[in-house]
Amino acid sequence: MFTRLRYVLLLILFFTEIYLCFFYVRPVGILGNSIRILFFHVPAAWTSVISFMISLFFSLRYIKTKNSVSAEKAVIVSAAGLFLLIAASVSGAIWAKSAWNSFWNWDVRQTSIAVLILIYVAFFSIRLSVKNNRSRDMISSVYLIFSSFAVPFFVFIAPRQYESLHPDLVSDGINSILSGGRVIQVLVFSILYFSWLYFEIINHIFRTRKNEF
Amino acid sequence: MVRKICCLLKKEFSVEYAGNRTFIQIISLSAISVFIASYIPVISGFRPDYSLIFWITVFFTVFSGLDKIFRYETDRNNMKFCLQYYSCEEIVTAKFIFNVMAVMFTETVIFLICCFFNNFTFVSASGSFVLIIISSISISASTVFSALISSKTNTGFLFSISALPVIFPLLLIFFRIDVFSFSEVFTKNLFLILLLGVFYFIVALKLSPFIIKED
Numbered sequence: 001m002f003t004r005l006r007y008v009l010l011l012i013l014f015f016t017e018i019y020l021c022f023f024y025v026r027p028v029g030i031l032g033n034s035i036r037i038l039f040f041h042v043p044a045a046w047t048s049v050i051s052f053m054i055s056l057f058f059s060l061r062y063i064k065t066k067n068s069v070s071a072e073k074a075v076i077v078s079a080a081g082l083f084l085l086i087a088a089s090v091s092g093a094i095w096a097k098s099a100w101n102s103f104w105n106w107d108v109r110q111t112s113i114a115v116l117i118l119i120y121v122a123f124f125s126i127r128l129s130v131k132n133n134r135s136r137d138m139i140s141s142v143y144l145i146f147s148s149f150a151v152p153f154f155v156f157i158a159p160r161q162y163e164s165l166h167p168d169l170v171s172d173g174i175n176s177i178l179s180g181g182r183v184i185q186v187l188v189f190s191i192l193y194f195s196w197l198y199f200e201i202i203n204h205i206f207r208t209r210k211n212e213f
Numbered sequence: 214m215v216r217k218i219c220c221l222l223k224k225e226f227s228v229e230y231a232g233n234r235t236f237i238q239i240i241s242l243s244a245i246s247v248f249i250a251s252y253i254p255v256i257s258g259f260r261p262d263y264s265l266i267f268w269i270t271v272f273f274t275v276f277s278g279l280d281k282i283f284r285y286e287t288d289r290n291n292m293k294f295c296l297q298y299y300s301c302e303e304i305v306t307a308k309f310i311f312n313v314m315a316v317m318f319t320e321t322v323i324f325l326i327c328c329f330f331n332n333f334t335f336v337s338a339s340g341s342f343v344l345i346i347i348s349s350i351s352i353s354a355s356t357v358f359s360a361l362i363s364s365k366t367n368t369g370f371l372f373s374i375s376a377l378p379v380i381f382p383l384l385l386i387f388f389r390i391d392v393f394s395f396s397e398v399f400t401k402n403l404f405l406i407l408l409l410g411v412f413y414f415i416v417a418l419k420l421s422p423f424i425i426k427e428d
Contacts, residue, residue, distance in 0.1 A: 063423060111385070119378040126375060129366045138427045139365055142420045143375070146358060149416055150379070158382065 010197060017193050020186045028183060034098040037091050039186055043194035044088035045113075049155055050195065051081025052120075054202075056148035059141040071137035074144055075127065076205055080198070082120040089113050100165060109166035112154040119147045217299050221307030239278055239319045246270045247326045263327045264391040270323050271352075272384065275316060279356045280372030282308050283364035292425065301422040305357060309414060312353035320345045324392065331393065341392055347403055348387065351410030355379045358417035361424050383409060 021039045028035045058074035061067070092110065093103040104110060126143055130136040159166065247270050254261040295304060324345060359376035386402050 115378050115381045118381070122374045122378055126362060126366065126371060129371055135365065135427050138423055139362060142423045143362060146416055146420055147378075149412075153382070 006200065010200060013193050014197075017190060020189060025182050025186050031099065034095055035183065037095040038183070039190040041088055041091040041095060042187060043191050044084045044091060045155075046191055047194055047198040048081045048084035048088060049151060050198065051077050051084060052148055052151045055081060055144050059144040059148070062137060062141045063145070068133070068137050071141050072209075073206065074141060076209070077202060078120060078123060078144060080202060082117065082124075084198075085113065085117055085120070089117065105165065107166055108162040108164045109159045112158045116151065116154045119150060123147060214303060217303045218307045218310070221295075221299060221303060222310060225307060225311040236315070236318060239274060239315070240322055242277065243270055243274050243319060243323045244326055246273060247323060247330070251327075251330050261330075263331045264393055265388065267323055267327045267392050268384070268387050271316075271320055271348075272380070274319050274323070275352055275356065275380075276373055276376070278315065278319070279312060279353075280360055280363055280376075282312060282357070282360050296425070301425045302418055304425065305361070305418055305421045308360075309353055309357050309417075312357055313349050316349035316352050317345060320349055328393075334393070344390065344392060344403065347407050347410075348383075351383055351406045351413070352380065354410040354414035354417065355383060358413070358420065361417070361421060365424060365427065379413065 017039075021036050025036065025039075027033050055074045055077040058070045058077060062070040062074065089110070092113070096105055096107075096110070097103050100107075123140065123143055127136060127140045130139055247266060250266045250270060251261045251263070299307075324341065356372075356376050356379070359372055359379060362375055363372035383406060386406055390402060
Protein backbone atom coordinates (compact mmCIF):
# COMPACT_ATOMS: atom_id res chain seq x y z
CA MET A 1 0.00 0.00 0.00
CA PHE A 2 2.69 2.45 1.10
CA THR A 3 4.94 1.35 -1.77
CA ARG A 4 2.26 2.17 -4.31
CA LEU A 5 1.62 5.51 -2.62
CA ARG A 6 5.35 6.33 -2.78
CA TYR A 7 5.48 5.46 -6.46
CA VAL A 8 2.45 7.68 -7.22
CA LEU A 9 4.07 10.51 -5.26
CA LEU A 10 7.32 10.01 -7.20
CA LEU A 11 5.41 10.22 -10.49
CA ILE A 12 3.72 13.45 -9.43
CA LEU A 13 7.06 14.88 -8.34
CA PHE A 14 8.59 13.81 -11.66
CA PHE A 15 6.12 15.99 -13.56
CA THR A 16 6.73 18.78 -11.02
CA GLU A 17 10.47 18.44 -11.67
CA ILE A 18 9.92 18.69 -15.44
CA TYR A 19 7.71 21.76 -14.97
CA LEU A 20 10.22 23.46 -12.66
CA CYS A 21 13.19 22.74 -14.94
CA PHE A 22 11.65 23.76 -18.22
CA PHE A 23 9.05 26.43 -17.30
CA TYR A 24 9.67 27.82 -13.81
CA VAL A 25 13.35 28.65 -14.34
CA ARG A 26 14.04 31.47 -16.80
CA PRO A 27 17.11 31.47 -19.11
CA VAL A 28 20.09 32.83 -17.15
CA GLY A 29 22.66 35.32 -18.47
CA ILE A 30 25.04 34.16 -21.15
CA LEU A 31 24.28 30.53 -20.37
CA GLY A 32 20.69 30.90 -21.57
CA ASN A 33 18.67 27.68 -21.75
CA SER A 34 21.72 25.50 -21.20
CA ILE A 35 21.37 26.19 -17.44
CA ARG A 36 18.57 23.55 -17.43
CA ILE A 37 21.16 20.76 -17.87
CA LEU A 38 22.36 21.68 -14.37
CA PHE A 39 19.20 20.15 -12.83
CA PHE A 40 20.07 16.71 -14.25
CA HIS A 41 23.86 16.91 -14.28
CA VAL A 42 24.40 17.82 -10.62
CA PRO A 43 21.92 15.22 -9.20
CA ALA A 44 23.49 12.51 -11.43
CA ALA A 45 26.98 13.33 -10.14
CA TRP A 46 25.70 13.57 -6.54
CA THR A 47 23.85 10.22 -6.63
CA SER A 48 26.86 8.53 -8.24
CA VAL A 49 29.02 9.61 -5.29
CA ILE A 50 26.31 8.27 -2.91
CA SER A 51 26.40 5.00 -4.90
CA PHE A 52 30.11 4.57 -4.46
CA MET A 53 29.86 5.28 -0.74
CA ILE A 54 27.07 2.67 -0.39
CA SER A 55 29.18 0.18 -2.38
CA LEU A 56 32.02 0.86 0.08
CA PHE A 57 29.63 0.06 2.94
CA PHE A 58 28.50 -3.24 1.37
CA SER A 59 32.09 -4.22 0.50
CA LEU A 60 33.21 -3.62 4.08
CA ARG A 61 30.23 -5.64 5.28
CA TYR A 62 31.21 -8.49 2.95
CA ILE A 63 34.78 -8.45 4.28
CA LYS A 64 33.40 -8.66 7.81
CA THR A 65 30.57 -11.19 7.36
CA LYS A 66 31.65 -13.10 4.18
CA ASN A 67 27.98 -13.04 3.16
CA SER A 68 27.78 -13.08 -0.66
CA VAL A 69 24.54 -11.03 -0.59
CA SER A 70 26.55 -7.99 0.48
CA ALA A 71 29.01 -8.51 -2.40
CA GLU A 72 26.13 -8.79 -4.88
CA LYS A 73 24.54 -5.64 -3.48
CA ALA A 74 27.86 -3.80 -3.78
CA VAL A 75 28.06 -4.79 -7.45
CA ILE A 76 24.50 -3.61 -8.15
CA VAL A 77 25.13 -0.27 -6.45
CA SER A 78 28.48 0.18 -8.28
CA ALA A 79 26.79 -0.53 -11.62
CA ALA A 80 24.20 2.12 -10.79
CA GLY A 81 26.98 4.50 -9.79
CA LEU A 82 28.87 3.89 -13.02
CA PHE A 83 25.71 4.47 -15.06
CA LEU A 84 25.03 7.74 -13.21
CA LEU A 85 28.65 8.83 -13.61
CA ILE A 86 28.44 8.28 -17.37
CA ALA A 87 25.12 10.19 -17.37
CA ALA A 88 26.77 13.08 -15.50
CA SER A 89 29.70 13.03 -17.90
CA VAL A 90 27.49 13.02 -21.01
CA SER A 91 25.21 15.79 -19.67
CA GLY A 92 28.32 17.77 -18.74
CA ALA A 93 29.71 17.30 -22.25
CA ILE A 94 26.46 18.60 -23.77
CA TRP A 95 26.65 21.66 -21.51
CA ALA A 96 30.34 22.10 -22.40
CA LYS A 97 29.47 22.17 -26.11
CA SER A 98 27.20 25.17 -25.55
CA ALA A 99 29.40 26.90 -22.96
CA TRP A 100 32.95 26.09 -24.14
CA ASN A 101 32.16 25.16 -27.78
CA SER A 102 33.68 21.71 -27.31
CA PHE A 103 32.24 18.45 -25.97
CA TRP A 104 35.57 17.46 -24.47
CA ASN A 105 37.93 20.14 -23.24
CA TRP A 106 40.42 18.11 -21.10
CA ASP A 107 39.27 20.24 -18.19
CA VAL A 108 40.51 18.89 -14.85
CA ARG A 109 36.95 18.07 -13.76
CA GLN A 110 36.25 16.15 -16.99
CA THR A 111 39.55 14.30 -16.73
CA SER A 112 38.99 13.31 -13.10
CA ILE A 113 35.49 11.99 -13.89
CA ALA A 114 36.92 10.04 -16.87
CA VAL A 115 39.48 8.44 -14.55
CA LEU A 116 36.70 7.50 -12.11
CA ILE A 117 34.77 5.87 -14.96
CA LEU A 118 37.93 3.93 -15.88
CA ILE A 119 38.35 2.79 -12.26
CA TYR A 120 34.84 1.32 -12.15
CA VAL A 121 35.13 -0.19 -15.67
CA ALA A 122 38.30 -1.88 -14.38
CA PHE A 123 36.28 -3.17 -11.42
CA PHE A 124 33.85 -4.96 -13.75
CA SER A 125 36.75 -6.32 -15.85
CA ILE A 126 38.32 -7.77 -12.70
CA ARG A 127 35.03 -9.27 -11.61
CA LEU A 128 34.45 -10.91 -14.98
CA SER A 129 37.92 -12.41 -15.17
CA VAL A 130 37.76 -14.37 -11.89
CA LYS A 131 35.97 -17.71 -12.24
CA ASN A 132 35.71 -18.89 -8.64
CA ASN A 133 32.65 -17.28 -6.98
CA ARG A 134 34.15 -16.82 -3.52
CA SER A 135 37.42 -15.39 -4.84
CA ARG A 136 35.51 -13.16 -7.20
CA ASP A 137 33.44 -11.68 -4.37
CA MET A 138 36.48 -11.17 -2.17
CA ILE A 139 38.74 -9.66 -4.86
CA SER A 140 36.01 -7.39 -6.20
CA SER A 141 35.05 -6.24 -2.69
CA VAL A 142 38.65 -5.42 -1.83
CA TYR A 143 39.10 -3.59 -5.14
CA LEU A 144 35.89 -1.63 -4.48
CA ILE A 145 37.20 -0.53 -1.08
CA PHE A 146 40.49 0.49 -2.70
CA SER A 147 38.73 2.44 -5.43
CA SER A 148 36.19 4.02 -3.06
CA PHE A 149 39.07 5.80 -1.35
CA ALA A 150 39.89 7.39 -4.71
CA VAL A 151 36.36 8.83 -5.15
CA PRO A 152 36.67 11.81 -2.75
CA PHE A 153 40.09 12.60 -4.23
CA PHE A 154 38.81 12.71 -7.81
CA VAL A 155 35.48 14.41 -7.05
CA PHE A 156 36.38 16.92 -4.34
CA ILE A 157 40.16 17.38 -4.05
CA ALA A 158 41.80 17.05 -7.52
CA PRO A 159 39.46 19.45 -9.38
CA ARG A 160 40.20 22.17 -6.81
CA GLN A 161 43.98 21.73 -7.03
CA TYR A 162 44.20 22.97 -10.61
CA GLU A 163 42.62 25.77 -12.61
CA SER A 164 39.31 24.68 -14.04
CA LEU A 165 36.68 26.24 -16.27
CA HIS A 166 34.03 24.17 -14.53
CA PRO A 167 31.65 26.28 -12.36
CA ASP A 168 32.22 25.56 -8.70
CA LEU A 169 29.30 25.78 -6.28
CA VAL A 170 31.71 26.48 -3.44
CA SER A 171 33.51 29.39 -5.03
CA ASP A 172 32.02 32.78 -5.78
CA GLY A 173 31.92 32.28 -9.53
CA ILE A 174 28.59 30.48 -9.52
CA ASN A 175 26.93 33.04 -7.24
CA SER A 176 26.28 35.33 -10.17
CA ILE A 177 24.51 32.53 -12.00
CA LEU A 178 22.50 31.55 -8.98
CA SER A 179 21.56 35.09 -8.04
CA GLY A 180 18.22 34.59 -9.77
CA GLY A 181 17.06 32.57 -6.76
CA ARG A 182 14.86 30.21 -8.73
CA VAL A 183 17.89 28.26 -9.97
CA ILE A 184 19.07 27.34 -6.48
CA GLN A 185 15.53 26.42 -5.39
CA VAL A 186 15.05 24.05 -8.33
CA LEU A 187 18.58 22.66 -7.95
CA VAL A 188 17.96 21.72 -4.30
CA PHE A 189 14.60 20.23 -5.27
CA SER A 190 16.24 18.22 -8.11
CA ILE A 191 18.99 16.87 -5.86
CA LEU A 192 16.48 15.77 -3.21
CA TYR A 193 14.07 14.31 -5.76
CA PHE A 194 16.71 12.35 -7.69
CA SER A 195 18.28 11.08 -4.45
CA TRP A 196 14.89 9.74 -3.35
CA LEU A 197 14.28 8.25 -6.83
CA TYR A 198 17.70 6.61 -6.70
CA PHE A 199 17.03 4.99 -3.32
CA GLU A 200 13.62 3.77 -4.50
CA ILE A 201 15.12 2.19 -7.65
CA ILE A 202 17.94 0.51 -5.71
CA ASN A 203 15.48 -0.70 -3.08
CA HIS A 204 13.23 -2.07 -5.84
CA ILE A 205 16.15 -3.93 -7.48
CA PHE A 206 17.18 -5.40 -4.11
CA ARG A 207 13.62 -6.59 -3.45
CA THR A 208 13.08 -8.10 -6.90
CA ARG A 209 16.45 -9.90 -6.85
CA LYS A 210 15.98 -11.15 -3.29
CA ASN A 211 15.45 -14.76 -4.43
CA GLU A 212 18.53 -14.72 -6.66
CA PHE A 213 20.91 -13.71 -3.86
CA MET B 214 59.86 -7.79 11.18
CA VAL B 215 62.77 -5.92 9.56
CA ARG B 216 64.83 -9.11 9.55
CA LYS B 217 62.03 -11.05 7.86
CA ILE B 218 61.62 -8.33 5.24
CA CYS B 219 65.39 -8.48 4.59
CA CYS B 220 65.10 -12.28 4.14
CA LEU B 221 62.25 -11.81 1.66
CA LEU B 222 64.24 -9.15 -0.21
CA LYS B 223 67.20 -11.54 -0.39
CA LYS B 224 64.83 -14.14 -1.85
CA GLU B 225 63.57 -11.62 -4.43
CA PHE B 226 67.10 -10.83 -5.56
CA SER B 227 68.00 -14.53 -5.65
CA VAL B 228 64.99 -15.24 -7.85
CA GLU B 229 65.94 -12.27 -10.01
CA TYR B 230 69.52 -13.49 -10.31
CA ALA B 231 68.47 -17.11 -10.90
CA GLY B 232 66.24 -16.59 -13.84
CA ASN B 233 63.89 -13.65 -14.07
CA ARG B 234 66.40 -11.22 -15.59
CA THR B 235 63.96 -8.33 -15.20
CA PHE B 236 66.73 -5.78 -14.80
CA ILE B 237 68.41 -6.71 -18.12
CA GLN B 238 65.04 -6.59 -19.86
CA ILE B 239 64.45 -3.15 -18.35
CA ILE B 240 67.75 -1.80 -19.73
CA SER B 241 67.15 -3.11 -23.25
CA LEU B 242 63.50 -2.06 -23.34
CA SER B 243 64.18 1.46 -22.03
CA ALA B 244 67.16 1.98 -24.37
CA ILE B 245 65.13 0.96 -27.43
CA SER B 246 62.09 3.02 -26.33
CA VAL B 247 64.10 6.20 -25.66
CA PHE B 248 65.98 5.85 -28.94
CA ILE B 249 62.82 5.42 -31.03
CA ALA B 250 60.86 8.11 -29.16
CA SER B 251 63.75 10.58 -29.60
CA TYR B 252 64.43 9.73 -33.24
CA ILE B 253 60.84 10.18 -34.49
CA PRO B 254 60.74 13.97 -33.73
CA VAL B 255 64.25 14.35 -35.19
CA ILE B 256 63.08 12.88 -38.54
CA SER B 257 60.19 15.38 -38.54
CA GLY B 258 62.60 18.24 -37.88
CA PHE B 259 61.63 18.93 -34.26
CA ARG B 260 63.75 18.98 -31.14
CA PRO B 261 62.59 16.13 -28.88
CA ASP B 262 61.19 16.99 -25.42
CA TYR B 263 63.34 14.67 -23.30
CA SER B 264 61.42 15.26 -20.09
CA LEU B 265 58.22 13.99 -21.72
CA ILE B 266 60.09 11.09 -23.34
CA PHE B 267 61.54 10.23 -19.92
CA TRP B 268 58.11 9.99 -18.22
CA ILE B 269 56.43 8.14 -21.10
CA THR B 270 59.25 5.58 -21.24
CA VAL B 271 59.16 5.13 -17.46
CA PHE B 272 55.44 4.42 -17.50
CA PHE B 273 55.60 1.98 -20.42
CA THR B 274 58.49 0.13 -18.81
CA VAL B 275 56.63 0.02 -15.49
CA PHE B 276 53.51 -1.37 -17.16
CA SER B 277 55.45 -4.08 -18.94
CA GLY B 278 57.64 -5.06 -15.98
CA LEU B 279 55.85 -4.66 -12.67
CA ASP B 280 52.90 -6.98 -13.31
CA LYS B 281 55.18 -9.98 -12.89
CA ILE B 282 56.23 -9.33 -9.28
CA PHE B 283 53.73 -11.79 -7.78
CA ARG B 284 53.88 -14.14 -10.77
CA TYR B 285 56.66 -16.28 -9.24
CA GLU B 286 54.55 -17.04 -6.16
CA THR B 287 51.39 -17.69 -8.20
CA ASP B 288 53.02 -19.90 -10.85
CA ARG B 289 55.02 -22.01 -8.42
CA ASN B 290 52.13 -21.97 -5.94
CA ASN B 291 54.50 -21.24 -3.06
CA MET B 292 52.53 -18.38 -1.50
CA LYS B 293 51.13 -20.77 1.13
CA PHE B 294 54.68 -21.77 1.97
CA CYS B 295 55.66 -18.12 2.36
CA LEU B 296 52.62 -17.44 4.55
CA GLN B 297 53.79 -20.05 7.06
CA TYR B 298 56.88 -18.00 7.82
CA TYR B 299 55.93 -14.44 6.91
CA SER B 300 52.87 -12.26 7.41
CA CYS B 301 51.02 -10.70 4.46
CA GLU B 302 52.25 -7.23 5.47
CA GLU B 303 55.87 -8.41 5.42
CA ILE B 304 55.45 -10.00 1.97
CA VAL B 305 53.83 -6.88 0.52
CA THR B 306 56.41 -4.58 2.13
CA ALA B 307 59.27 -6.68 0.71
CA LYS B 308 57.67 -6.65 -2.74
CA PHE B 309 57.18 -2.89 -2.43
CA ILE B 310 60.84 -2.29 -1.52
CA PHE B 311 61.97 -4.54 -4.38
CA ASN B 312 59.63 -2.62 -6.69
CA VAL B 313 61.06 0.70 -5.51
CA MET B 314 64.57 -0.52 -6.30
CA ALA B 315 63.49 -1.82 -9.73
CA VAL B 316 61.70 1.42 -10.63
CA MET B 317 64.58 3.54 -9.31
CA PHE B 318 67.00 1.49 -11.41
CA THR B 319 64.72 1.87 -14.46
CA GLU B 320 64.38 5.60 -13.98
CA THR B 321 68.13 6.05 -13.52
CA VAL B 322 68.87 4.09 -16.70
CA ILE B 323 66.29 6.05 -18.71
CA PHE B 324 67.50 9.32 -17.18
CA LEU B 325 71.12 8.59 -18.16
CA ILE B 326 70.12 7.62 -21.71
CA CYS B 327 68.00 10.79 -22.03
CA CYS B 328 70.89 12.84 -20.58
CA PHE B 329 73.25 11.35 -23.15
CA PHE B 330 70.94 12.30 -26.03
CA ASN B 331 70.39 15.72 -24.41
CA ASN B 332 74.18 16.38 -24.16
CA PHE B 333 74.05 16.20 -20.33
CA THR B 334 72.37 19.56 -20.00
CA PHE B 335 70.37 19.70 -16.79
CA VAL B 336 69.95 22.35 -14.14
CA SER B 337 70.19 20.40 -10.90
CA ALA B 338 71.51 16.84 -10.64
CA SER B 339 70.50 16.55 -6.97
CA GLY B 340 66.97 17.80 -7.78
CA SER B 341 66.60 15.17 -10.48
CA PHE B 342 67.90 12.53 -8.08
CA VAL B 343 65.32 13.47 -5.42
CA LEU B 344 62.59 13.42 -8.07
CA ILE B 345 63.65 9.92 -9.19
CA ILE B 346 63.56 8.60 -5.60
CA ILE B 347 60.16 10.07 -4.76
CA SER B 348 58.56 9.13 -8.08
CA SER B 349 59.81 5.54 -7.80
CA ILE B 350 58.29 5.27 -4.29
CA SER B 351 54.90 6.57 -5.41
CA ILE B 352 54.83 4.50 -8.64
CA SER B 353 55.69 1.31 -6.74
CA ALA B 354 53.15 2.03 -4.01
CA SER B 355 50.37 2.58 -6.53
CA THR B 356 51.12 -0.52 -8.62
CA VAL B 357 51.82 -3.13 -5.94
CA PHE B 358 48.12 -3.64 -5.16
CA SER B 359 47.15 -3.90 -8.85
CA ALA B 360 49.92 -6.47 -9.40
CA LEU B 361 48.55 -8.47 -6.46
CA ILE B 362 45.03 -8.47 -7.91
CA SER B 363 46.18 -9.34 -11.44
CA SER B 364 48.26 -12.25 -10.11
CA LYS B 365 45.05 -13.82 -8.80
CA THR B 366 43.25 -13.62 -12.13
CA ASN B 367 45.87 -15.17 -14.45
CA THR B 368 45.27 -12.55 -17.13
CA GLY B 369 48.16 -10.26 -17.98
CA PHE B 370 46.15 -7.37 -19.37
CA LEU B 371 44.33 -6.86 -16.08
CA PHE B 372 47.34 -5.19 -14.50
CA SER B 373 47.21 -2.36 -17.04
CA ILE B 374 43.44 -1.99 -16.61
CA SER B 375 43.54 -1.85 -12.82
CA ALA B 376 46.81 0.10 -12.46
CA LEU B 377 46.17 2.84 -15.02
CA PRO B 378 43.37 4.61 -13.09
CA VAL B 379 45.48 4.55 -9.94
CA ILE B 380 48.63 5.74 -11.66
CA PHE B 381 46.86 8.36 -13.78
CA PRO B 382 46.79 11.12 -11.10
CA LEU B 383 50.54 10.63 -10.70
CA LEU B 384 50.96 10.79 -14.46
CA LEU B 385 49.14 14.14 -14.57
CA ILE B 386 51.45 15.58 -11.93
CA PHE B 387 54.63 14.09 -13.43
CA PHE B 388 53.98 15.54 -16.87
CA ARG B 389 54.09 19.00 -15.29
CA ILE B 390 57.55 18.42 -13.82
CA ASP B 391 60.58 18.83 -16.03
CA VAL B 392 63.06 16.21 -14.88
CA PHE B 393 66.03 18.12 -16.31
CA SER B 394 65.25 21.53 -14.87
CA PHE B 395 63.86 20.46 -11.53
CA SER B 396 63.64 23.34 -9.10
CA GLU B 397 62.00 24.30 -5.81
CA VAL B 398 58.88 25.41 -7.70
CA PHE B 399 57.85 21.76 -7.85
CA THR B 400 58.22 21.08 -4.13
CA LYS B 401 54.44 21.30 -3.64
CA ASN B 402 53.85 18.77 -6.46
CA LEU B 403 56.55 16.54 -5.03
CA PHE B 404 54.88 16.59 -1.62
CA LEU B 405 51.54 15.68 -3.24
CA ILE B 406 53.18 12.76 -5.10
CA LEU B 407 54.73 11.45 -1.88
CA LEU B 408 51.44 11.84 -0.01
CA LEU B 409 49.58 9.89 -2.70
CA GLY B 410 52.24 7.17 -2.65
CA VAL B 411 52.08 6.79 1.14
CA PHE B 412 48.28 6.72 1.02
CA TYR B 413 48.21 4.01 -1.69
CA PHE B 414 50.78 1.95 0.19
CA ILE B 415 48.88 2.08 3.51
CA VAL B 416 45.60 1.10 1.82
CA ALA B 417 47.35 -1.72 -0.10
CA LEU B 418 48.98 -2.95 3.10
CA LYS B 419 45.68 -3.06 4.96
CA LEU B 420 43.75 -4.76 2.13
CA SER B 421 46.41 -7.19 0.88
CA PRO B 422 45.73 -9.99 3.47
CA PHE B 423 42.23 -10.45 2.04
CA ILE B 424 43.65 -11.01 -1.46
CA ILE B 425 46.75 -13.02 -0.53
CA LYS B 426 44.87 -15.50 1.66
CA GLU B 427 42.17 -15.97 -0.98
CA ASP B 428 42.61 -19.03 -3.25
